[in-house]
Amino acid sequence: MTTFASTTPLGRVQSDALAPVRAWLWAMAALIFAMVLVGGATRLMEAGLSITEWKPVAGALPPLNEAAWTSEFEKYKQIPQFIKLFPDMTLAGFQTIYYWEWSHRLLGRLIGLAFAVPLAWFWISGRLPGWLKPRLLGVLALGGLQGAVGWWMVASGLVGRVEVAPERLATHLLLASLTLVCVVWLAVRLKPAAAEPSAGSLRRAATWLLALIFIQIGLGALVAGSRAGMTYNTWPFMDGRLVPPLEDLGRLAPVWKNLFENITLVQFDHRMIAYVVIALALLHGVSAARRAPGTKATRRAAALAGLVMAQASLGVLTLLLVVPVWAGLLHQALAMMTLMMATVHRARLQAD
Numbered sequence: 001m002t003t004f005a006s007t008t009p010l011g012r013v014q015s016d017a018l019a020p021v022r023a024w025l026w027a028m029a030a031l032i033f034a035m036v037l038v039g040g041a042t043r044l045m046e047a048g049l050s051i052t053e054w055k056p057v058a059g060a061l062p063p064l065n066e067a068a069w070t071s072e073f074e075k076y077k078q079i080p081q082f083i084k085l086f087p088d089m090t091l092a093g094f095q096t097i098y099y100w101e102w103s104h105r106l107l108g109r110l111i112g113l114a115f116a117v118p119l120a121w122f123w124i125s126g127r128l129p130g131w132l133k134p135r136l137l138g139v140l141a142l143g144g145l146q147g148a149v150g151w152w153m154v155a156s157g158l159v160g161r162v163e164v165a166p167e168r169l170a171t172h173l174l175l176a177s178l179t180l181v182c183v184v185w186l187a188v189r190l191k192p193a194a195a196e197p198s199a200g201s202l203r204r205a206a207t208w209l210l211a212l213i214f215i216q217i218g219l220g221a222l223v224a225g226s227r228a229g230m231t232y233n234t235w236p237f238m239d240g241r242l243v244p245p246l247e248d249l250g251r252l253a254p255v256w257k258n259l260f261e262n263i264t265l266v267q268f269d270h271r272m273i274a275y276v277v278i279a280l281a282l283l284h285g286v287s288a289a290r291r292a293p294g295t296k297a298t299r300r301a302a303a304l305a306g307l308v309m310a311q312a313s314l315g316v317l318t319l320l321l322v323v324p325v326w327a328g329l330l331h332q333a334l335a336m337m338t339l340m341m342a343t344v345h346r347a348r349l350q351a352d
Contacts, residue, residue: 016191016192017127018127018129018190020122020127021122021127021128021132021190022187022190022191024118024122025183025184025186025187025190026187027114028111028114028115028183029180029183029184029187029340031107031110031111031114032111032176032179032180032183033180033333033336033340034107035104035107035108035111035176036173036176036177036180036332036333036336037329037332037333037336038100038103038104038107039104039172039173039176040328040329040332040333041100041325041329042100042101042103042104043169043224044323044325044328044329045096045097045100045325046081046085046086046097047096047097047098047100047101048101048104048153048154048157048163048164049076049079049081049101049154049157049158049163049164050076050094050097050098050100050101051072051098051101051102051105051154052075052076052078052079052158053075054151054154056109056147059102059105060106060109062098062099062102063098069091069094069095070091072094072098073091073094076094076098079157079158079159080158080159080160080161080162081157081161081162081163084162085162105150108146108147108150111143112143112144112147115139115140115143116140119136119140132186132190135182135186136186138182139179139182139183139186142175142178142179142182143179145175146172146175146176146179149168149171149172149175150172152168153165153168153169153171153172156168163225163227164225165225165260166221166222166224166225166226166260166261166266167222167225167260168225169221169222169224169225170218170219170221170222170225170260172221173217173218173220173221174214174217174218174221177214177217177218177336177339178214180336180339180340180343181210181214181339181343184340184343184344184347185343185346185347188343188344188347188348189347189350201287201291202284202287202288202291202292202297202301202349203346203349203350205280205283205284205287206284206301206342206345206346206349207346208280209277209280209281209284209304209342209345209346210339210342210343210345210346212273212276212277212280213277213308213335213338213339213342214339215273216270216273216274216277216335217335217339219266219269219270219273220270220331220332220335222259222260222266222269222270223266223267223270224328225260226260226261226262226263226266227263228263228264228266228267228270229267229318229319229322229323229328230322230323231263231264231267232263232264232267232319233319233320233322234320235316235319235320238264238267238268238271243268244264244268248264248265249262249264249265249268250262250265251264274312274315277308277312278308278309278312281304281305281308281309282305282309284301284304284305285298285301285302285304285305287301288300288301288302289301289302296348297345297348297349300341300344300345300348301345303341304338304341304342304345307334307337307338307341308338310334311331311334311335311338314327314330314331314334315331318330318331
């Protein structure tokens with residue numbers, strides 16, 4: 001039986017015996033990345049409500065004959081989205097959006113298998129150290145929870161709404177992002193690496209960057225879910241003002257509802273946090289260059305700052321163009337890349 005190589009008390013691997021496990025985790029990260037993009041395309045194509053039932057097993061197959069297609073189409077015709085937005089949709093048009101949502105759900109099932117089966121094999125073959133096992137089980141649980149949250153999100157758009165609830169969309173995306181962070185973190189921590197300068201101030205800044213990027217992704221989901229990107233399509237001002245009037249920022253009652261459904265406040269929050277992330281990323285890059293010149297930590301900090309700037313620029317372009325599908329997808333893809341880079345950077349600065 002293959003056994004795990006020795007580790008330090010914090011689980012740092014002393015040899016590369018876990019290279020297959022690490023490769024598997026990076027493959028899972030790639031699949032989760034793809035899942036987020038397919039989910040984004042599904043949302044932008046208005047396809048997320050095309051499948052009105054949750055069938056974890058039977059739903060793995062699409063309709064296979066005309067009668068089955070007609071039945072699914074009739075179910076879709078009963079929800080507000082069809083009645084209010086797409087009353088002229090044909091069966092062919094329905095099949096297009098159905099396949100987007102079906103592909104999204106199928107990819108979720110495949111990710112579950114791609115994680116559970118190798119996990120069982122690595123576990124049984126003795127390739128996993130004790131400290132890693134509960135963490136991998138935690139990731140597996142996050143994946144199962146994601147499926148349930150996905151249906152919870154879809155269910156919010158089947159009655160009384162023409163789209164899913166923004167806060168549920170944000171929860172769905174944040175859970176996927178958290179799963180991605182966990183998988184990337186574990187993959188990075190399994191790779192043997194020489195000690196790096198890890199001043200406490202650099203670690204704290206990297207932690208704040210990772211947290212703020214995560215929060216910003218959630219705010220972006222609220223913008224998407226409330227269709228806030230279709231309004232205030234100017235920059236740097238919103239309707240001629242840097243800060244919208246207070247009565248516009250708090251127009252909904254109860255007050256907490258503004259955080260999720262007030263398009264003015266939702267977009268304003270997304271803009272403001274973007275400026276904070278940009279400032280912190282640039283300051284962190286400069287600080288890393290001064291404290292650890294010529295090191296991998298400095299190069300990662302610079303790469304992260306570059307990704308943040310590129311993402312912010314793409315966000316402005318997406319807004320000015322009123323969210324075309326290609327720009328929306330690219331913006332979401334770059335957000336995930338930035339999150340992954342922030343995770344890699346922070347994991348490498350982990351204190352020994």
